[in-house]
Amino acid sequence: MTEINYQDLAWPVRDDITAAQARTWEKLARPGTWLTGAERIAIAAEARNALDCRLCQERKDALSPQAVQGEHDHLGQLSDLEVEQIHRIRTDPGRLSRSWFQGLADNGMVEERYVETVGVIANVVAVDTFTKGLGLDPWPLPAPQLGEPTRQRPAAASRKLAWVHTLAPQDAIGTADEDLYAGRPTAAHIYQAMSLVPSAVKGFFDLVVNQYLPPQAMMDFDNEYRAINHAQIELVAGRVSALNQCVY
Secondary structure, three states, X not given: OOOOOOOOOOOOOOHHHHHHHHHHHXXXXXXXXXXXXXXXXXXXXXXXXXXXXXXXHHHHXXXXXXXXXXOOOOOOOOOHHHHHHHHHHHHOHHHOOHHHHHHHXXXXXXXXXXXXXXXXXXXXXXXXXXXXXXXXXXXXXXXXXXOOOOOOOOOOOEOOOOOOOEOOHHHHOOOOXXXXXXXXXXXXXXXXXXXXXXXXXXXXXXXXXXXXXXXXHHOOOOOOOOOOOHHHHHHHHHHHHHHOOOOO
């Protein structure tokens, strides 16, 4: 198992960040809800590989990604459908469209696997961006663990909020997934986005509360919880969102 450790750096890294990233890497290797451990690691590796894909770069430079056809440079571990999904999400998320998503669905994409894949990519990008900011190479991916996915789908999920089914906080009450919104009765859309796979939400926001801010601290403007203040945090967040074409 890869040990995530920042002890020998010139810049101090908080223990809670190191611990959250270690948990992320441990979960990454385990079977998820719809993906095996081997599939999750393959997706993580492909997400990294997408940055060197010639087709993705040509599409990124084009006025429209649909204007450029070809084959992705990929690692050969996943289907063409999965590779297209991973590469587009990783390299050009600002121009994803409903028609693109529907095209994946028409060609056999499983919605639940799509959502969990988004979660894997988001976690890997968050940790890799952190290490890059420190001038470090990405951490080696962990070895996948054996086992089968649970394949547990929230019974109350509906397609009202997004392209995929989501579980609204009010619909989770009294269900097996009620704990997903503990302390978040009016959860923002970004929190609900991957709720078709509750474990994906929990895993990603375990990173968020440590690398960013816990929910109770976001609106607490009387106190500062990080080395930079609220205004500085949001300036960085806004700039990064603009650069990544994050419409949220």
